Amino acid sequence: MKYQSQKVAYAYFLVAMGLFAIQVMGGLLAGWIYVAPNTLAELVPFNIIRMIHTNALIVWLLLGFFGAAYYLVPEESERELFSVKLAYIQLAILVVGTLGAVGSYLVGIHGGREFLEQPLWVKFGILVAAVIFLVNISLTVLAGRKTAITNILLMGLWLLCLLWVFAFINPDNLSLDKMYWWMVVHLWVEATWELVMAAILGFLMLKLTGVDREVIEKWLYVIVATALFSGILGTGHHFYWIGTPGYWQWIGSIFSTFEVIPFFAMMSFAFLMVWKGRKNHPNKAALLWSLGASTVAFFGAGVWGFLHTLHGVNFYTHGTQITAAHGHLAFYGAYVALNLAMFTYAMPQLKGRAPYNQVLNMASFWLMTGGMAFMTFTLTFAGTIQTHMQRIVGDYFMDVQDQLDLFYLMRFGSGVAVVLGALLFIYAMLVVRREVVEPGPLTVPGE
Ligand code: HEM
Ligand code: HEM
Ligand SMILES: [Fe+2]
Structure with missing residues (x-):
């Protein structure tokens, strides 16, 4: 750790790991209800447990991304974060929002729209936290060295925060409602989060394998280009049966098939960098997770x-x-x-x-x-x-x-x-x- 302000990442990672534990235990409980369907049926019904499982997942992954950004941006930009205080305020807002959401779910208050069930005030809290984050990280990057890794990371994070606005738009028309809903859900995991993934993977490869930055950057550009080319129109694979025109069946089928490419590229990238790398980094576990992530992502998302x-x-x-x-x-x-x-x-x-x-x-x-x-x-x-x-x-x-x-x-x-x-x-x-x-x-x- 070269910069003092990187330390905020520690707080983000701690909260993320706490929610990770809650998420998987919630999943286990939901899995048990599939085995013994009446478990807790009166007290905390399945739909509420499922909500906690999926929401905790999304929130901890985002906290992990924010923490990763606060960790890697100072190092890439070669300067301290714009404001450590803002980073902690952002975390505090997200923690209060998360507790608020879980509390509401437990008493049965929720929006009923999968993944976006949070009460309106929590959604606003998330928006405020996102704005604080973007300001903080952008000012840091603008004042420092600009690298492909930070550019791609920032692009992904800006776009994913902007897409959050669709979480507020909930038209009465069910087809439109679904279209907007997928613009958050799909354009997150199959476009903007992919950019974040590519940037973080690029950073890890840079540190762990010692391959030249130029080589890593070339790969990143290919991954980003193929991810956006395929992922945006690939949203069409969710528009088949929601009342949209029939041409979506072809647009969705064709473009989402191309979505396999960036995931294949990320896996090839990781293995190639390790193979070519000269550095014998002592953190073997981080290398295992990096290779594992890109491989399982290829199978889970791609295959x-x-x-x-x-x-x-x-x-x-x-x-x-x-x-x-x-x-x-x-x-x-x-x-x-x-x-x-x-x-x-x-x-x-x-x-x-x-x-x-x-x-x-x-x-x-x-x-x-x-x-x-x-x-x-x-x-x-x-x-x-x-x-x-x-x-x-x-x-x-x-x-x-x-x-x-x-x-x-x-x-x-x-x-x-x-x-x-x-x-x-x-x-x-x-x-x-x-x-x-x-x-x-x-x-x-x-x-
Ligand atoms: C890190 C690991 C996990 C991740 C990333 C994860 C992710 C998810 C996601 C994305 C959903 C929504 C699925 C959909 O809409 O199709 C879900 C639902 C669910 N998960 Fe997990 N989960 C994890 C661990 C677990 C574990 C350990 C269990 C335990 C058996 C579990 C059981 C369930 C159940 C029962 C549902 C509800 C499925 C339904 O409604 O039919 N999950 N999980
Ligand atoms: C890391 C990237 C991805 C993640 C995290 C992810 C996650 C998910 C989740 C959670 C759902 C269930 C949503 C719901 O109904 O509530 C889903 C649906 C779907 N995903 Fe993905 N996905 C990813 C990439 C892909 C890719 C690359 C493809 C195609 C090549 C794909 C094809 C689909 C399709 C067709 C559905 C709709 C399934 C249905 O009709 O029930 N996904 N995805
Ligand atoms: Fe999708």
Whole structure:
């Protein structure tokens, strides 16, 4: 850590990890309700638990991105953050908003629009926090050295904050409502967040492999160009059945197929940089998470996304467990694992120590990634059977669900592995045992 102001990232990462624990435990509870449907039905119904699970996910991933920006921008721009105080105020607003949202959900107050259920005042809070963030980070970048990494990061973060405005627009017309809703949900994960992912991955590769900046920048431009070219019109794959004109079936099918390219490029990029790199960086766990993130993102988003993106296929699979399988692996690979890669890289630096607890950290990688992979398989099998019985044979929804018991039980089992992996990760990040602290340099030479 070269700049004092980078320290704010530590607070962001701590809150993010707390919410991560809540998120996966919420998921586990939701998974248990699939096994024993009446669990907590009166006290905290399934829809509320699901909301906490998905909202906590989005909020902690965003906190991780904000923290990553506060960590890497000073280093890239070669100057302190514009204002450390503003960064803490922003975090405080987000924490109050999150607690407010969870409190409202528990007493049954919510907007009912998946992922965007937050009460209006919380949405405004998020908007204010986003503005503070953009001001703070932009002024830092403008005053310092400009690199491709910060330019792309900033572009992604500006666009994702601007898209938040669509969260406020909720027309009565159901088709329009859905169109705007997808402009947040899809244009986040399949366009703007991808830019953030590319920038963070680029930064990690720069630090971990020692490959020349020029090489990394060339890759980043290709990734960004293909992500935006495919991802914007790729939104069409959500417009097939919501009452929009039929041409969306072709636009969506064609452009979302191209969306596989940037994910393939990110995976190739990561492996190539490691292969070409001269540096033998001591933080092997951060390298494992970086390679793992780009690989699982390719499978979760690229392969499992393509699986159901052509309109002829989606006609049958829409809204089945196939969707849930894809949603889990894509979010986990692209954004969860990437954030954990950044935490793994930055936390030792923020604490001024050599990389610690690497074996535990790497064990948590395999436990979590194995669990998510198994969950994806069980949900994919469940979804295939569901698609056949429900959409082809024409059986009733609940009758079909009854047939899927075994898969839901196995999904719960894989969820236990994921939760254990997550707790192990947090332990490895936060608890530095005396005997494993090696007397290493405070920062790695050359950083
Ligand atoms: C970091 C890991 C996880 C990520 C990224 C994640 C992500 C998500 C997402 C994006 C959704 C919404 C899916 C959709 O709309 O199709 C969801 C729902 C859900 N998740 Fe997770 N989740 C994770 C961990 C878990 C775990 C450990 C369990 C435990 C079994 C779990 C169980 C569920 C359940 C039951 C739902 C509701 C599905 C439904 O409504 O049918 N998740 N999760
Ligand atoms: C990291 C990137 C991605 C993430 C995090 C992600 C996540 C998700 C989630 C959570 C859903 C469920 C939304 C809902 O109905 O509530 C979804 C739906 C969908 N995703 Fe992705 N996705 C990603 C990339 C992709 C890509 C690249 C493709 C295509 C190649 C794709 C194809 C689809 C399709 C077709 C649906 C609609 C499924 C349906 O009709 O039920 N996704 N995605
Ligand atoms: Fe999409």
